[in-house]
Amino acid sequence: MxxxxxxxxxxxxxxxxQFIPHAIEYFLNQDYANRxxxxxxxxxxxxxxxxxxxxxILYVPLDEKITLGAKLNLxxxxxxxxxxxxxxxxxxxxxxxxxxxxxxLADPRIEICxxxxxxxxxxxxxxxxxxxxxxxxxVWLLGSELCYRKTYWESHRFVENNVGMDxxxxxxxxxxxxxxxxxxxxAVHMIHQSNVSPKQTAGSWWxxxxxxxxxxxxxxxxxxYKHDRETPGGYPxxxxxxxxxxxxxxxxxxxxxKEVAPVRxxxxxxxxxxxxxxVDLVRNLRYHDSDSMIxxxxxxxxxxxLNHGFPFERYGAIVHPTPRQMKWGWLHGFALDSMKFAxxxxxxxxxxIVDSDQIALRxxxxxxxxxxxSQPDHVGMLSNSPDRxxxxxxxxxxxxxxxxxxxxxxxxxxxxxxxxxxxxxxxxPATVFTRDSTADLVNVFAKDEQLNEIMGRSKIWATExxxxxxxxxxxxxxxGANPCSYDCVKYRARYSWRQIETALARPDIFWAHPVxxxxxxxxxxxxxxxxxxxxxxxxxxxIMQTSNTETNGELLLTWPILALMRTIDGWLDxxxxxxxxxxxxxxLATHKQPHSIVEVGSYCxxxxxxxxxxxxxxxxxxxxxxIDPHDGKVGALDQGISTGAPTLERFNRNIEAANLTKxxxxxxxxxxxxxxxxxxxxxFIDGLHDYTNVARDFFQFxxxxxxxxxxxxxxxxDYYPGVKSFVNxxxxxxxxxxLHCVGSMMVVEKLNAEARLVNGEITELFxxxxxxxxxxxxxxx
Numbered sequence: 001m002x003x004x005x006x007x008x009x010x011x012x013x014x015x016x017x018q019f020i021p022h023a024i025e026y027f028l029n030q031d032y033a034n035r036x037x038x039x040x041x042x043x044x045x046x047x048x049x050x051x052x053x054x055x056x057i058l059y060v061p062l063d064e065k066i067t068l069g070a071k072l073n074l075x076x077x078x079x080x081x082x083x084x085x086x087x088x089x090x091x092x093x094x095x096x097x098x099x100x101x102x103x104x105l106a107d108p109r110i111e112i113c114x115x116x117x118x119x120x121x122x123x124x125x126x127x128x129x130x131x132x133x134x135x136x137x138x139v140w141l142l143g144s145e146l147c148y149r150k151t152y153w154e155s156h157r158f159v160e161n162n163v164g165m166d167x168x169x170x171x172x173x174x175x176x177x178x179x180x181x182x183x184x185x186x187a188v189h190m191i192h193q194s195n196v197s198p199k200q201t202a203g204s205w206w207x208x209x210x211x212x213x214x215x216x217x218x219x220x221x222x223x224x225y226k227h228d229r230e231t232p233g234g235y236p237x238x239x240x241x242x243x244x245x246x247x248x249x250x251x252x253x254x255x256x257x258k259e260v261a262p263v264r265x266x267x268x269x270x271x272x273x274x275x276x277x278x279v280d281l282v283r284n285l286r287y288h289d290s291d292s293m294i295x296x297x298x299x300x301x302x303x304x305x306l307n308h309g310f311p312f313e314r315y316g317a318i319v320h321p322t323p324r325q326m327k328w329g330w331l332h333g334f335a336l337d338s339m340k341f342a343x344x345x346x347x348x349x350x351x352x353i354v355d356s357d358q359i360a361l362r363x364x365x366x367x368x369x370x371x372x373x374s375q376p377d378h379v380g381m382l383s384n385s386p387d388r389x390x391x392x393x394x395x396x397x398x399x400x401x402x403x404x405x406x407x408x409x410x411x412x413x414x415x416x417x418x419x420x421x422x423x424x425x426x427x428x429p430a431t432v433f434t435r436d437s438t439a440d441l442v443n444v445f446a447k448d449e450q451l452n453e454i455m456g457r458s459k460i461w462a463t464e465x466x467x468x469x470x471x472x473x474x475x476x477x478x479x480g481a482n483p484c485s486y487d488c489v490k491y492r493a494r495y496s497w498r499q500i501e502t503a504l505a506r507p508d509i510f511w512a513h514p515v516x517x518x519x520x521x522x523x524x525x526x527x528x529x530x531x532x533x534x535x536x537x538x539x540x541x542x543i544m545q546t547s548n549t550e551t552n553g554e555l556l557l558t559w560p561i562l563a564l565m566r567t568i569d570g571w572l573d574x575x576x577x578x579x580x581x582x583x584x585x586x587x588l589a590t591h592k593q594p595h596s597i598v599e600v601g602s603y604c605x606x607x608x609x610x611x612x613x614x615x616x617x618x619x620x621x622x623x624x625x626x627i628d629p630h631d632g633k634v635g636a637l638d639q640g641i642s643t644g645a646p647t648l649e650r651f652n653r654n655i656e657a658a659n660l661t662k663x664x665x666x667x668x669x670x671x672x673x674x675x676x677x678x679x680x681x682x683x684f685i686d687g688l689h690d691y692t693n694v695a696r697d698f699f700q701f702x703x704x705x706x707x708x709x710x711x712x713x714x715x716x717x718d719y720y721p722g723v724k725s726f727v728n729x730x731x732x733x734x735x736x737x738x739l740h741c742v743g744s745m746m747v748v749e750k751l752n753a754e755a756r757l758v759n760g761e762i763t764e765l766f767x768x769x770x771x772x773x774x775x776x777x778x779x780x781x
Contacts, residue, residue, distance in 0.1 A: 007032065011023060017047055024052065030097065032099045039058070041061050048061060060078060067161050068165065073160065081150065094187070101181070102147075111149055112177065116139075116141050119184065120189045122192075124192060126211065127201075128214045129209050143165075156169060161316055167318075190236070224237045263370045266348045267292050268295050269296050281358075283315060285316075288531075292366060295317070308672045324337065334464070351434070361512055368483060379477065380477025382481070383427075388420075389401075389425050395425050398425045410450070411454055412474070425465055427465065520637055525638055535725040562574050569603070580712065583710055584597070593619065597611050597625070597682045598683050601687035601688075607714075615663050625665050627667045628668065630648035636690035637690040680701060686714035712746070
């Protein structure tokens with residue numbers, strides 16, 4: 001790394017006029033010279049009038065509000081530096097901050113640095129706090145001071161939502177490459193009425209801190225922040241910058257929002273079997289509510305259920321790091337573990353229970369909840385049955401609770417009207433807890449010995465459905481009626497497609513439960529088809545294409561190889577093989593040696609012989625790695641799997657007959673079992689053809705594909721919708737472009753950083769042009 005690399009400070013902002021002059025001043029005061037500031041503003045109160053005419057500062061206004069993750073990615077795209085530093089618009093930074101963090105990144109082993117011991121000052125109350133993250137926990141850094149290499153971001157873009165994207169970004173790195181800095185006094189974080197993430201200072205990791213110590217850290221800047229009960233709204237006082245005068249109207253009002261802001265929601269999902277259906281659930285939730293975070297908790301017997309190579313974090317899902325095996329009917333442990341993890345790591349408003357056999361039916365869930373929860377009624381839970389269950393109830397878990405009334409009575413008497421709040425019940429799927437009630441539930445189970453002693457003696461079945469709602473009521477919260485209908489959320493029900501179609505027409509039905517945990521289940525397949533296989537339509541021009549004439553003009557075609565290929569069992573046709581021949585010849589001619597070709601899904605060797613024949617003629621030192629378990633399985637989980645005889649013997653015989661043994665290395669494994677560490681020039685994916693397996697094969701190797709390398713997907717066709725959906729997603733990401741598609745063979749090129757930026761700029765310009773034209777013209781590059 002250059003000893004004084006350019007550092008790009010990125011500052012997403014939204015209606016923070018009172019803070020902006022301070023944030024800009026702290027950038028201008030840095031003692032590190034080689035720096036730039038990129039401000040991405042999607043607020044209704046544009047702050048361009050506050051940005052000084054300084055060539056080091058780029059102001060990027062947006063016409064509409066986007067997610068914080070999207071703003072971070074956009075800022076990183078504009079960044080010219082090899083190091084990126086987050087620059088919060090409402091925090092204080094010392095002049096030494098950038099120098100200190102750049103010095104930390106001088107160690108080539110470090111990808112990300114930041115702090116997890118944090119100083120806070122409350123502008124409204126005048127109190128100070130120190131937040132201390134336990135060092136024995138999974139490494140974590142606050143997003144406000146993240147400083148990292150741009151190359152890391154290029155392979156780990158932020159999830160584009162508003163919750164937890166910073167934590168996921170850090171957790172995507174090797175923990176050994178993440179450095180929590182010892183000196184945390186270069187930053188002070190301000191608590192005020194407009195915080196995006198409200199600060200819960202009563203938590204166990206928060207500690208009172210001397211205000212004088214904060215004043216000492218801020219030094220001359222203390223005058224702008226010190227509490228005097230006069231500063232309106234808890235905002236800092238206006239300042240005059242060193243470069244030019246910037247005035248702030250303290251009482252300036254922002255444009256009122258017509259709609260209630262969506263709540264920040266976490267989907268808590270207990271899973272225990274069928275990884276394919278876990279992937280299906282994650283994609284379903286991500287499609288319908290991309291702003292919500294998904295927390296996966298493996299409560300099953302297989303500890304590797306979620307460790308088979310699928311990158312859940314790329315889909316907005318976090319895997320609970322320390323789950324316990326759960327027993328059906330005793331699931332309150334899952335709820336409490338998940339609540340505590342969420343409280344320790346994320347800011348949220350609501351916590352929604354999603355069963356592994358539950359599925360979302362429509363978008364707008366967070367917005368729908370927000371309309372109900374916007375009234376200050378001290379709601380702690382949303383249930384299908386908000387009223388108390390009488391002793392005459394017929395709900396089995398509540399019946400058992402009433403049988404134990406005397407066991408519970410001494411504990412109930414500790415609460416005001418405690419006996420009159422016994423007993424409550426909720427049907428578990430789609431139950432919603434508020435953030436405050438989750439904190440109180442976790443706290444009472446952690447500290448109340450009498451409660452835990454009674455729990456050890458209780459025979460209540462479905463504890464999560466009885467104990468938790470009853471506790472919420474005892475703790476003084478209101479249990480509200482869930483505004484989302486339960487007409488398709490029932491116990492052991494079966495639904496026809498006609499019933500689901502009826503539900504889809506009703507704006508209050510968001511969920512269906514249960515749906516079979518089989519990836520090929522008819523309802524799952526119909527819902528995937530109904531919602532475009534959970535693929536969001538890319539923006540105009542999001543998929544870059546190359547004209548057929550240009551591609552064929554560049555590629556060398558070697559037709560005699562086809563005759564040999566036709567003697568081998570398989571489904572690769574002539575024109576698809578012709579494309580692979582041309583592609584291989586192009587790579588061997590234009591990329592530096594040594595070359596590596598990785599084939600995932602070899603079957604009997606039909607495509608392997610195509611690759612091998614080109615390599616044998618043009619570049620004998622190139623190696624082909626043929627990865628296949630050779631278990632005889634073909635097809636797709638959602639379209640049906642056929643199992644024939646094992647294929648390894650036939651594969652070896654065909655490779656030997658073609659005199660290609662020295663060029664082919666056979667790896668008899670599933671893709672996720674392979675440990676890989678070599679650059680890849682062509683990655684060919686032709687294993688099982690459902691979304692889960694294609695994604696797993698791709699993500700296992702994509703980081704090793706060189707810039708300008710190629711990925712070929714076979715069976716990109718309507719009869720395998722999972723393949724099409726996945727390929728379209730990666731094309732719309734801006735990291736790949738379509739090179740050529742013939743038959744059912746799709747070839748994409750991995751773009752380098754410069755090409756990605758050009759791709760994004762072209763797409764943005766085209767979108768603006770197409771908007772003025774009012775048509776759906778396609779972009780072809």
